Amino acid sequence: MIDKVAWLRIEGDRVLCARSHGKTVFYLPGGKREPGESDLDTLVREIREELAVDIAAETAxxxxxxxxxxxxxxxxxxxxxSCYAAEYSGEIAASNEIAEVAWLTYADRERVAPVDKLIFDEFLR
Structure with missing residues (x-):
């Protein structure tokens, strides 16, 4: 079992997704926790690393x-x-291992990883 924490940012009928260098599918931004990290610690760290923005932890x-x-x-x-919604500050931009950031709709469902398809079904359908 791979344990991940992700940021679920929905605006209108679009969800924020990211694609790593060398990969073809998109996924919700986030990642694996480091030893001793809480979900919130992981979320804040991963989103800062991947998208260069700061999650407002108190809004998660x-x-x-x-x-x-x-x-x-x-x-x-x-x-x-484990998905969390949260407010943020800064301007979203691909950073570190992220090659591309995109706002995807349900019509883009086939472009995302299997677990993200479940999330699209739950929140965008």
Missing amino acids: RPMGVFTAQADRQREGVLVRM
């Missing part, structure tokens, strides 16, 4: 936990993603 609220086959992993390797 849980949006659900989603589990699916992990993208590009052998069959049976699952990812569990």
Whole structure:
């Protein structure tokens, strides 16, 4: 099981997604926790690293936990993603391992990782 924390940023009918260098699918921005980190610690760190913005930790609220086959992993390797909505400050920009940032709609569902498809179904359909 791969344990991840993600930022669910929805504006209108679009959700903020990111694509890493060398990958073709998009996913919700976020990542794996480091030892001793809480969900919120992970969220703040990962979003700062990936998108160069600061999450307003006091505004974070849980949006659900989603589990699916992990993208590009052998069959049976699952990812569990704890999603949080939160306000932010700064200007969103691809940073570090992120090659591209995009605002995707439900019509783009096939462009995202399997776990993100569940999130699209829940929040954009």
